[in-house]
Amino acid sequence: MKQRIYLDTSVIGGAFDAEFRKITIQLFEMANEKKFTLVISSLTLSELDLAPPHIKVFFNKLDNSNIELISSSEESKSLANNYIAENVVGVTSFDDCHHIAIATISKVDILVSWNFKHIVNVFRIRGYNSVNLKIGYSPIEIRSPKDIIDYEAGK
Numbered sequence: 007m008k009q010r011i012y013l014d015t016s017v018i019g020g021a022f023d024a025e026f027r028k029i030t031i032q033l034f035e036m037a038n039e040k041k042f043t044l045v046i047s048s049l050t051l052s053e054l055d056l057a058p059p060h061i062k063v064f065f066n067k068l069d070n071s072n073i074e075l076i077s078s079s080e081e082s083k084s085l086a087n088n089y090i091a092e093n094v095v096g097v098t099s100f101d102d103c104h105h106i107a108i109a110t111i112s113k114v115d116i117l118v119s120w121n122f123k124h125i126v127n128v129f130r131i132r133g134y135n136s137v138n139l140k141i142g143y144s145p146i147e148i149r150s151p152k153d154i155i156d157y158e159a160g161k
Contacts, residue, residue: 016120094133
């Protein structure tokens with residue numbers, strides 16, 4: 007069974023960041039080879055609307071036959087608010103929490119992000135998963151694109 011990998015907007019923008027470009031491009035090449043299914047949310051699309059044109063062009067060139075679109079909901083907004091209420095992050099990080107909530111509710115296999123401050127951070131991940139378990143959701147696996155590339159390279 008193919009893994010479903012949720013991308014937040016930082017991964018798409020990573021294709022244009024000197025530090026993250028090489029690994030980000032490798033991740034998208036693996037997706038184009040259909041090694042896993044990319045999962046994008048309506049929140050990601052909303053954030054892309056505000057992105058610079060070159061990032062939108064890059065995203066629009068991706069093979070959309072291997073992209074699953076999921077939507078935010080009142081349930082995902084409520085879960086995101088629970089992360090904030092439990093002080094996993096502050097209120098200004100609602101969108102980051104919302105990405106995690108959408109991915110959690112949609113039961114993706116892995117959420118991938120380049121956001122090391124609010125998302126790919128061992129203390130935050132423990133916090134998100136603590137809230138998930140407390141409320142009755144499954145824990146979510148959160149990784150950077152580098153972790154996905156390294157894992158696949160080892161096969």
